[in-house]
Amino acid sequence: xxxxxxxxxxxxxxxxxxxxxxxxxxxxxxxxxxxxxxxxxxxxxxxxxxxxxxxxxxxxxxxxxxxxxxxxxxxxxxxxxxxxxxxxxxxxxxxxxxxxxxxxxxxxxxxxxxxxxxxxxxxxxxxxxxxxxxxxxxxxxxxxxxxxxxxxxxxxxxxxxxxxxxxxxxxxxxxxxxxxxxxxxxxxxxxxxxxxxxxxxxxxxxxxxxxxxxxxxxxxxxxxxxxxxxxxxxxxxxxxxxxxxxxxxxxxxxxxxxxxxxxxxxxxxxxxxxxxxxxxxxxxxxxxxxxxxxxxxxxxxxxxxxxxxxxxxxxxxxxxxxxxxxxxxxxxxxxxxxxxxxxxxxxxxxxxxxxxxxxx
Amino acid sequence: xxxxxxxxxxxxxxxxxxxxxxxxxxxxxxxxxxxxxxxxxxxxxxxxxxxxxxxxxxxxxxxxxxxxxxxxxxxxxxxxxxxxxxxxxxxxxxxxxxxxxxxxxxxxxxxxxxxxxxxxxxxxxxxxxxxxxxxxxxxxxxxxxxxxxxxxxxxxxxxxxxxxxxxxxxxxxxxxxxxxxxxxxxxxxxxxxxxxxxxxxxxxxxxxxxxxxxxxxxxxxxxxxxxxxxxxxxxxxxxxxxxxxxxxxxxxxxxxxxxxxxxxxxxxxxxxxxxxxxxxxxxxxxxxxxxxxxxxxxxxxxxxxxxxxxxxxxxxxxxxxxxxxxxxxxxxxxxxxxxxxxxxxxxxxxxxxxxxxxxx
DNA sequence: CGATCTTATGTATACGTATTCATCGTTGCA
DNA sequence: TGCAACGATGAATACGTATACATAAGATCG
Numbered sequence: 001x002x003x004x005x006x007x008x009x010x011x012x013x014x015x016x017x018x019x020x021x022x023x024x025x026x027x028x029x030x031x032x033x034x035x036x037x038x039x040x041x042x043x044x045x046x047x048x049x050x051x052x053x054x055x056x057x058x059x060x061x062x063x064x065x066x067x068x069x070x071x072x073x074x075x076x077x078x079x080x081x082x083x084x085x086x087x088x089x090x091x092x093x094x095x096x097x098x099x100x101x102x103x104x105x106x107x108x109x110x111x112x113x114x115x116x117x118x119x120x121x122x123x124x125x126x127x128x129x130x131x132x133x134x135x136x137x138x139x140x141x142x143x144x145x146x147x148x149x150x151x152x153x154x155x156x157x158x159x160x161x162x163x164x165x166x167x168x169x170x171x172x173x174x175x176x177x178x179x180x181x182x183x184x185x186x187x188x189x190x191x192x193x194x195x196x197x198x199x200x201x202x203x204x205x206x207x208x209x210x211x212x213x214x215x216x217x218x219x220x221x222x223x224x225x226x227x228x229x230x231x232x233x234x235x236x237x238x239x240x241x242x243x244x245x246x247x248x249x250x251x252x253x254x255x256x257x258x259x260x261x262x263x264x265x266x267x268x269x270x271x272x273x274x275x276x277x278x279x280x281x282x283x284x285x286x287x288x289x290x291x292x293x294x295x296x297x298x299x300x301x302x303x304x305x306x307x308x309x310x311x312x313x314x315x316x317x318x319x320x321x322x323x324x325x326x327x328x329x330x331x332x333x334x335x336x337x338x339x340x341x342x343x344x345x346x347x348x349x350x351x352x353x354x355x356x357x358x359x360x
Numbered sequence: 361x362x363x364x365x366x367x368x369x370x371x372x373x374x375x376x377x378x379x380x381x382x383x384x385x386x387x388x389x390x391x392x393x394x395x396x397x398x399x400x401x402x403x404x405x406x407x408x409x410x411x412x413x414x415x416x417x418x419x420x421x422x423x424x425x426x427x428x429x430x431x432x433x434x435x436x437x438x439x440x441x442x443x444x445x446x447x448x449x450x451x452x453x454x455x456x457x458x459x460x461x462x463x464x465x466x467x468x469x470x471x472x473x474x475x476x477x478x479x480x481x482x483x484x485x486x487x488x489x490x491x492x493x494x495x496x497x498x499x500x501x502x503x504x505x506x507x508x509x510x511x512x513x514x515x516x517x518x519x520x521x522x523x524x525x526x527x528x529x530x531x532x533x534x535x536x537x538x539x540x541x542x543x544x545x546x547x548x549x550x551x552x553x554x555x556x557x558x559x560x561x562x563x564x565x566x567x568x569x570x571x572x573x574x575x576x577x578x579x580x581x582x583x584x585x586x587x588x589x590x591x592x593x594x595x596x597x598x599x600x601x602x603x604x605x606x607x608x609x610x611x612x613x614x615x616x617x618x619x620x621x622x623x624x625x626x627x628x629x630x631x632x633x634x635x636x637x638x639x640x641x642x643x644x645x646x647x648x649x650x651x652x653x654x655x656x657x658x659x660x661x662x663x664x665x666x667x668x669x670x671x672x673x674x675x676x677x678x679x680x681x682x683x684x685x686x687x688x689x690x691x692x693x694x695x696x697x698x699x700x701x702x703x704x705x706x707x708x709x710x711x712x713x714x715x716x717x718x719x720x
Numbered sequence: 721c722g723a724t725c726t727t728a729t730g731t732a733t734a735c736g737t738a739t740t741c742a743t744c745g746t747t748g749c750a
Numbered sequence: 751t752g753c754a755a756c757g758a759t760g761a762a763t764a765c766g767t768a769t770a771c772a773t774a775a776g777a778t779c780g
Binding site: 369371372373383384386387388390391415416417418419420421422423424 | 765766767768769
Binding site for chain 1: 735736737738739
């Protein structure tokens with residue numbers, strides 16, 4: 001193995017010298033191999049291999065004005081988002097793109113860090129559930145980068161957007177509950193200000209109203225396990241329990257289930273419970289939650305497709321807005337037949353001194 | 361607002377022309393503002409603002425030979441890794457670095473895609489639980505990028521490495537169990553070939569042996585919920601139940617708990633159960649698992665520190681290898697006092713037709 | 721007040737690649 | 751045989767910035 005001097009990285013010029021050709025031919029060999037003669041190609045490849053040459057994507061990007069990098073701005077917390085990031089990464093890799101990730105705790109951080117991210121001349125940027133200043137949005141579009149709003153229904157029309165059909169999904173869950181005879185439903189949202197939250201409640205309320213059922217709204221305060229766990233206390237103290245609790249997200253629903261159980265109530269025996277998102281854990285035996293499964297892989301694929309910027313963005317065309325339907329998952333938490341059959345040896349939560357808390 | 365011609369992005373040259381200075385001064389204004397006169401600085405800043413100038417990090421990287429980007433190669437599945445990625449991102453952002461993420465499903469993908477990643481001349485690369493070919497490791501070090509092996513004890517000595525003290529952690533869990541009087545312990549590993557798995561078992565077996573307890577090893581086959589769930593069937597069919605089951609990871613432990621419950625066994629009543637990792641869900645009331653909490657934030661910080669490559673890597677110094685101690689979390693699953701007090705209204709899992717399955 | 725030092729800025733170049741244009745040798749066809 | 755067309759390659763340049771070097775103007779000091 002040749003010792004590449006350790007200080008100076010080997011460039012296409014070095015390879016050219018070693019192979020006895022010009023730098024241009026070396027470049028062609030790595031971008032459009034078909035235009036270079038087979039025997040010279042072999043010579044070049046041999047030399048490149050011997051020297052340990054790795055093309056410099058930075059220089060390439062500078063010249064070609066494309067980085068092949070797509071950014072994603074994603075909330076730092078929440079099981080849902082962690083899953084989505086994985087799908088982003090996989091889909092992008094499949095397309096030969098790289099993922100530059102920025103996960104934020106607070107919405108305030110976003111506009112700050114976006115400045116730094118913009119310097120990298122990304123090909124596209126996926127904004128997941130982030131509130132971006134309109135002025136910044138405009139500036140970003142002018143740079144020719146492909147923006148995509150993910151799970152941010154409000155953005156549709158302004159920016160290309162990809163989202164599950166929140167309203168129809170909640171409607172489907174509501175119909176499921178109505179079919180089970182529920183007439184008094186409580187909707188437990190995460191954050192009332194979130195557009196997804198509102199859309200889901202709208203779908204639920206509309207459908208339930210059409211069946212003559214009532215649907216009150218209650219806010220957990222966050223899309224977290226803890227928020228659901230605490231909300232259970234409020235629910236238990238109501239004058240009268242609802243027939244069903246529609247929870248705005250799976251993670252909050254898990255907290256609700258555990259919170260109810262702590263107070264001696266279980267689903268589906270005492271009250272039916274549904275979630276929204278279709279997290280892997282919803283299928284875990286410990287919860288087995290009825291929920292609306294988001295086709296996360298499809299959603300990610302659409303987002304990546306739009307963000308990869310293959311389509312020319314003629315700015316006067318209306319931005320494409322993809323809405324994908326979710327699918328209902330019927331779990332134990334709305335299975336009336338199983339109601340209330342407690343069993344000895346069941347998991348007990350009594351006399352447990354410490355209050356559990358999510359996070360670390 | 362000035363219309364920047366929409367085609368040609370504005371460069372430092374444009375700003376220089378607009379401000380009546382040279383390009384060099386503009387560059388200085390954004391890298392070393394203190395060396396430029398206050399009044400010219402204001403002129404330049406005004407011009408930059410007016411034109412909507414954004415420095416080009418690609419060009420900067422080409423010139424300065426530093427990208428300020430750190431890569432992370434992380435398994436695509438597993439709650440643990442999803443958490444870790446979030447910490448990486450946050451810590452890097454705090455240091456003014458960007459995170460280029462690559463998440464892999466199969467170890468075979470890694471060596472493939474690493475080639476592509478290497479082209480981006482990252483400042484550092486965090487390899488999480490990935491098996492990299494030795495030859496490639498060597499080549500990567502030569503490029504001057506700071507490699508860090510995360511949670512990959514075997515790598516210590518070859519490459520700078522950051523990991524929790526697996527052996528000591530398992531030992532602590534074992535001591536905890538021994539203190540509760542356990543003499544027959546079953547260790548349920550995920551994948552026996554994984555170095556973390558072996559280290560944890562070693563710690564458990566050693567400590568238990570010293571107390572006269574037995575510790576058999578069993579392999580779940582994967583670090584997943586499903587694997588734990590299925591392993592529960594095997595455990596239940598043993599001639600005699602062990603006193604405790606030490607599970608190699610929290611996620612597998614969740615599956616084990618739910619699997620046991622399905623067969624009518626619960627922790628801590630029928631058998632004690634411990635996990636490893638300290639996932640947020642371990643604190644959820646539904647599991648309340650005794651486990652060893654990895655200080656994920658600290659680990660991430662160390663990894664980011666090493667990968668940021670601030671320290672000069674004089675190649676003859678032994679690579680630093682950081683080992684951080686975890687902390688024991690005592691949950692309900694090893695709380696003997698609560699043993700077997702079942703309660704009416706508890707969550708029932710009987711007569712549940714469908715088999716739950718993790719993943720989607 | 722001239723010499724030296726300091727400060728602020730301009731000039732010029734390099735980073736590593738992609739691509740346009742020109743060149744040159746070959747082949748095909750009339 | 752002559753000319754056009756073609757295929758393969760080399761020479762040159764541009765991408766946008768950072769920085770070493772040069773230079774000019776004040777500032778300092780004897």
